[in-house]
Amino acid sequence: MSELGPVAVVGAGTMGAGIAQVAAAAGHPVVLVDALTGAAQAALDRMRAALDRRVDQGRISRSEATATTDRIRPADSLADLPECGLVIEAVPEDLGLKQRLLSEVAETQPPTTILATNTSSLDISTVAEAVPDPERVLGLHFFNPPPLMRLVEVVHGETTAEAYLAHAAALMTAWGKTPVRCTSTPGFIVNxxxxxxxxxxxxxxxxxxxxxxxxxxxxxxxxxxxxxxxxxxxxxxxxxxxxxxxxxxxxxxxxxxxxxxxxxxxxxxxxxxxxxxxxxxxxxxxxxxxxxxxxxxxxxxxxxxxxxxxxxxxxxxxxxxxxxxxxxxxxxxxxxxxxxxxxxxxxxxxxxxxxxxxxxxxxxxxxxxxxxxxxxxxxxxxxxxxxxxxxxx
Ligand SMILES: NC(=O)c1ccc[n+]([C@@H]2O[C@H](COP(=O)([O-])OP(=O)(O)OC[C@H]3O[C@@H](n4cnc5c(N)ncnc54)[C@H](O)[C@@H]3O)[C@@H](O)[C@H]2O)c1
Missing domain, CATH: 1.10.1040.50 (N-(1-d-carboxylethyl)-l-norvaline Dehydrogenase; domain 2)
Incomplete structure (x- = not known):
């Protein structure tokens, strides 16, 4: 796990904050980025409060909760991203926005970084079009709320390479999730x-x-x-x-x-x-x-x-x-x-x-x-x- 390096989650809304929590609970350093100033910090504050309640209910230990939130660093700009093993975007469901974002990330991240989208409905091949090396773009479709829902659809576009899919699926298992594989067919499996x-x-x-x-x-x-x-x-x-x-x-x-x-x-x-x-x-x-x-x-x-x-x-x-x-x-x-x-x-x-x-x-x-x-x-x-x-x- 440690060889993956940091994980970046872009978009600190409902899904992004939850995915960041899952990655951090699995032991990764996580950077949580949102374009809205202060939004990533606010998401982290909400996560702390929610985990505190779980500690009070005796569901998790205080040290587990603190270790999870301590691994998450909030950021307001993509310029703050270190070199990551995996970047997951969870920004709103807008093709142009996701394409622009992933092409910007691809420019600064090493070629081995997996670029994942949490899209629920967009075609992965089309999202990947804007990235010069689209073989590393895939879908990681988490379900809401990510910390509680075990399923993750690992979605491949026409250009996604098997090595990245296998790596992403193994990572989801290591995060305590149950990955299933599918093509980028409309609605994927569940929908x-x-x-x-x-x-x-x-x-x-x-x-x-x-x-x-x-x-x-x-x-x-x-x-x-x-x-x-x-x-x-x-x-x-x-x-x-x-x-x-x-x-x-x-x-x-x-x-x-x-x-x-x-x-x-x-x-x-x-x-x-x-x-x-x-x-x-x-x-x-x-x-x-x-x-x-x-x-x-x-x-x-x-x-x-x-x-x-x-x-x-x-x-x-x-x-x-x-x-x-x-x-x-x-x-x-x-x-x-x-x-x-x-x-x-x-x-x-x-x-x-x-x-x-x-x-x-x-x-x-x-x-x-x-x-x-x-x-x-x-x-x-x-x-x-x-x-x-x-x-x-
Ligand atoms: N909500 C769900 O139940 C659910 C389930 C599965 C998948 N999804 C998918 O996950 C994605 C995110 O959904 P959500 O419900 O978390 O949305 P959301 O509106 O709660 O969060 C989106 C966040 O992205 C931020 N953002 C917007 N533009 C940005 C940019 N350029 N850079 C960085 N941050 C930016 C917004 O400020 C916001 O905080 C969508 O693609 C959606 O289809 C949602």
């Missing part, structure tokens, strides 16, 4: 494979089959998910969830599989963004517990034994498996990595490939085909990977 979890539920409601509270109940009680799609998107923010879906849809050339729903677009337009605005799918204005309407358990029972088109959970699982299988079929990620990513990144009770094998990939294929017949137009296109035997165990 791509999760699309049907939200989209199918929204469509079921649009089609008048069930109300949101009943759908959420089915997902929790019958599917084993921690939260249903409607309560979860109210928590994430309907606007944030809509933007992720729309970005995948745009980047796939408007593939109908990812087309945003009218249901969610209307919520966003009406400013019903979820918990943060007091109203989303559900209302949060009343006292706690009064927000979510009662599910219709009789309806839930009837839907669960309905044909696939009218079965919210069966339909969503078929599409989650289809999406996961398709990613593997196209060579974007391994089956194991897809399953790990969905369990750790979004807390699914099972990885979708494992789930698909349990249901039977042939049965999933027949469900997707039935959905395709019921709702033609390409949204329910079955992946060839469901039937070509490549994912059979």
């Amino acid at each position: 791509r494979v999760a699309r049907p979890f939200y989209g199918e539920a929204q469509r079921v409601v649009e089609e008048g089959l069930a109300d949101p509270a009943t759908v959420d109940w089915i997902f929790r009680e019958r599917g084993g998910f921690r939260m249903g799609p409607f309560e979860l998107t109210d928590l994430i923010g309907q606007d944030v969830n809509y933007a992720v879906g729309a970005s995948v849809w745009e980047q796939t050339g408007h593939d109908p599989r990812y087309a945003p729903t009218e249901f969610q677009r209307r919520l966003v337009e009406a400013g019903r963004l979820g918990r943060k605005t007091g109203q989303g799918v559900f209302s949060y204005a009343a006292e706690p517990g009064a927000a979510v309407p009662e599910p219709d358990l009789g309806l839930a029972e009837r839907l669960s034994s309905s044909p696939i088109e009218a079965d919210p959970l069966g339909r969503t699982l078929a599409m989650l498996v289809n999406e996961a299988v398709d990613l593997v079929h196209r060579g974007e990620a391994s089956a194991d990595d897809v399953d790990i990513a969905m369990r750790l990144g979004v807390n699914y009770p099972k990885g979708p490939i494992e789930w698909g094998r349990e249901i039977g990939l042939d049965l999933v294929a027949s469900h997707v085909a039935a959905l395709d017949r019921a709702f033609p137009g390409g949204r329910y296109r079955p992946s060839p990977g469901l039937t070509d035997g490549s994912l059979d165990e």
